[in-house]
Amino acid sequence: MAINNGKGAIGLDKEDTLYQHGTLALLVPGLLTGTLTIGELLEHGDYGIGTLQGLDGELTLVDGVGYLAQSDGNVVTVDPKETVPFANAHFQRATDKLEHTQITKAALEKEIMQNHDYENIFFAMKIHGVFSSVRTRVVAGNRQPPFKPLAIVAQNQELFSAENVTGTLVGYYSPELFQGVASAGFHVHFVSDDHQFGGHILDYALTQGTVELQRFENLDLHLPVHDSTYRKHRFDYDDMSAVIRSAEGNE
Amino acid sequence: MAINNGKGAIGLDKEDTLYQHGTLALLVPGLLTGTLTIGELLEHGDYGIGTLQGLDGELTLVDGVGYLAQSDGNVVTVDPKETVPFANAHFQRATDKLEHTQITKAALEKEIMQNHDYENIFFAMKIHGVFSSVRTRVVAGNRQPPFKPLAIVAQNQELFSAENVTGTLVGYYSPELFQGVASAGFHVHFVSDDHQFGGHILDYALTQGTVELQRFENLDLHLPVHDSTYRKHRFDYDDMSAVIRSAEGNE
Numbered sequence: 001m002a003i004n005n006g007k008g009a010i011g012l013d014k015e016d017t018l019y020q021h022g023t024l025a026l027l028v029p030g031l032l033t034g035t036l037t038i039g040e041l042l043e044h045g046d047y048g049i050g051t052l053q054g055l056d057g058e059l060t061l062v063d064g065v066g067y068l069a070q071s072d073g074n075v076v077t078v079d080p081k082e083t084v085p086f087a088n089a090h091f092q093r094a095t096d097k098l099e100h101t102q103i104t105k106a107a108l109e110k111e112i113m114q115n116h117d118y119e120n121i122f123f124a125m126k127i128h129g130v131f132s133s134v135r136t137r138v139v140a141g142n143r144q145p146p147f148k149p150l151a152i153v154a155q156n157q158e159l160f161s162a163e164n165v166t167g168t169l170v171g172y173y174s175p176e177l178f179q180g181v182a183s184a185g186f187h188v189h190f191v192s193d194d195h196q197f198g199g200h201i202l203d204y205a206l207t208q209g210t211v212e213l214q215r216f217e218n219l220d221l222h223l224p225v226h227d228s229t230y231r232k233h234r235f236d237y238d239d240m241s242a243v244i245r246s247a248e249g250n251e
Numbered sequence: 252m253a254i255n256n257g258k259g260a261i262g263l264d265k266e267d268t269l270y271q272h273g274t275l276a277l278l279v280p281g282l283l284t285g286t287l288t289i290g291e292l293l294e295h296g297d298y299g300i301g302t303l304q305g306l307d308g309e310l311t312l313v314d315g316v317g318y319l320a321q322s323d324g325n326v327v328t329v330d331p332k333e334t335v336p337f338a339n340a341h342f343q344r345a346t347d348k349l350e351h352t353q354i355t356k357a358a359l360e361k362e363i364m365q366n367h368d369y370e371n372i373f374f375a376m377k378i379h380g381v382f383s384s385v386r387t388r389v390v391a392g393n394r395q396p397p398f399k400p401l402a403i404v405a406q407n408q409e410l411f412s413a414e415n416v417t418g419t420l421v422g423y424y425s426p427e428l429f430q431g432v433a434s435a436g437f438h439v440h441f442v443s444d445d446h447q448f449g450g451h452i453l454d455y456a457l458t459q460g461t462v463e464l465q466r467f468e469n470l471d472l473h474l475p476v477h478d479s480t481y482r483k484h485r486f487d488y489d490d491m492s493a494v495i496r497s498a499e500g501n502e
Contacts, residue, residue: 011291025428040262117482121474176488177276177431221470223372231368237427 015093017218018122018172019044022086025180026224027055028243031233032147034083035224038066041089042080044220047126047170049189050087052078055141055153058200060189061089062168067191069198071140071158075191085224088172088182090124094212100129101208108206109186112173112213120175122216125188127169129209134190135161136199154247160199167192169201180240181221183248200248266344268469269373269423270295273337276431277475278306279494282484283398285334286475289317292338293331295471298377298421300440301338303329306392306404309451311440312340313419318442320449322391322409326442336475339423339433341375345463351380352459359457360437363424363464371426373467376439378420380460385441386412387450405498411450418443420452430492432472434499451499 021036034053041048041061048061058069059078066078096116100108113119140156141147171188178184191198224230272287285304292299292312299312309320310329317329347367351359364370391407392398422439429435442449475481 011294023428043262117479120482120484120486121476177274177486180428181432215476217473217476219470219472219474221472222468223470225372225466225468228368231371233371235371235428 012217015091015214016216017090017220018124018216019089019220019222020087020182021084021222022224023181024086024183024244024248025235025240026230027086027150028240029233029235030147030149031230032085032141033145033227033229034085035227035230036084036087036222037080038078038082038084039080041084041087042066045089045091047092047124048087048089049171049187050084051139051141052143053083053085054143054145054147055139055150056143057141058136058138058189058198059084059087060170060191060198062170062191067195067198069136069138069191071138073158073160075195075198090214090216092126093214094126095215096213098211100206100211103206105201105204108211116213118173118215122175122219123173124214124216125169125171125173125186126212127206127209130164130166130207132205132207133161133163134165134197134204135159135202136190137202138199150247151243160197162192162197164207165192165197167197169204171201180237180244183244187248263468266342266465267467268341268471269375269467270340270471270473271338271433272335272473273475274432275337275434275495275499276486276488276491277481278337278401279491280484280486281398281400282481283336283392284396284478284480285336286478286481287335287338287473288331289329289333289335290331292335292340293317296340296342298343298375299338299340300422300438301335302390302392303394304334304336305394305396305398306390306401307394308392309387309389309440309449310335310338311421311442311449313421313442318446318449320387320389320442322389324409324411326446326449341465341467343377344465345377346466347464349462351457351462354457356452356455359462367464369424369466373426373470374424375465375467376420376422376424376437377463378457378460379418381415381417381458383456383458384412384414385416385448385455386410386453387441388453389450401498402494411448413443413448416443416448418448420455422452431488431495434495438499
């Protein structure tokens with residue numbers, strides 16, 4: 001790590017920081033106004049995940065470009081002027097890199113948690129490779145208000161699947177303490193190399209690929225403090241974890 | 252706000268960021284090893300609060316100097332080489348400034364929350380003035396291991412009070428969503444101008460003083476990822492909120 005590089009916390013490189021705009025909690029009651037542009041998000045990383053205003057689609061940042069998996073099954077490149085209510089980004093520089101063959105999502109995630117003391121820290125997971133199967137969901141939100149609560153929008157999700165698909169998986173592991181701030185556990189998105197398939201991953205089986213992990217020292221959490229709807233909202237946290245697990249969970 | 256000033260998040264001034272090292276949650280099971288020096292903490296702000304390794308005393312940063320209220324009633328200046336398991340700091344630049352007379356802790360906090368849409372954002376509170384009464388507690392931790400869980404250390408706290416005391420109150424409001432990451436609600440410390448009295452505030456009545464609030468856009472959360480005890484710990488979050496409220500609460 002370098003001493004103050006002018007790009008992040010003192011004594012840390014920019015690659016040591018996970019940037020987050022918004023909280024998962026604000027999606028729950030439907031505070032879905034976009035409060036950060038894709039352009040601004042990309043200033044905080046070249047890889048990441050998120051959703052657009054109104055929970056419209058599943059966003060994946062790959063090598064500095066935002067790809068949006070839409071509920072009609074199309075994947076489009078996102079205009080930097082589009083906005084997000086919630087997103088993560090980081091500058092990719094793996095701290096662990098492994099070649100993997102023939103492994104399922106469940107087995108890989110179990111192996112990662114068994115082989116590393118990563119339960120209480122944030123880390124990114126990036127996989128590029130060939131997947132024998134990938135199952136995704138794409139929420140069918142609406143770009144313009146009025147917005148609906150997460151549980152309602154999630155009911156309208158579309159399911160997609162692909163076999164023998166080559167592409168990039170991008171996402172994060174967040175510690176349990178941060179449930180509600182983020183989605184605790186693994187939260188990963190996918191976009192195929194041909195940009196024909198993507199979304200929020202429900203399940204996958206990796207045939208062969210490079211699994212990169214990147215642990216972070218810092219979470220740089222940016223809240224939409226200029227959005228009066230966010231500021232004035234009275235959150236009800238009682239059932240939040242259940243709603244999040246249901247809407248963001250793997251199944 | 253300035254465009255990238257090289258000191259914090261892009262587009263934000265350093266005064267827009269609240270820095271936090273560690274989580275309140277790690278204090279609960281007694282992960283009290285100091286994992287950041289006071290010197291490092293002061294690079295992230297000139298005002299702040301925290302505790303030393305082993306929950307040894309109540310730390311208050313005022314104008315770039317760390318003051319430690321000890322359980323023997325003394326307040327000492329802290330060596331920059333001392334370490335903290337958990338602390339907050341910010342660069343002071345008030346976004347609201349008000350003169351107040353004759354107001355209690357409860358009334359002032361109620362007034363602040365009624366007059367501002369600050370429930371879902373982080374903000375600092377700094378008061379300098381004359382207090383007709385200040386009641387504090389100082390935890391009686393131990394600087395060297397083995398360390399005890401927060402609930403046990405908190406049972407050994409010492410209580411102090413002062414009347415007609417002039418000094419500085421420093422602390423933070425954290426949204427309810429961040430209970431466990433921080434102490435939700437107000438968490439404030441005090442040090443008198445003559446450095447004879449201080450601690451974690453239980454209650455106060457302000458005679459006359461300047462109340463400064465400073466809202467933050469960013470939480471810069473630094474986790475002790477290099478501490479293997481932290482990384483390996485299996486947290487039990489079931490009773491955590493109750494323990495935190497009991498140990499960190501106002502009464």
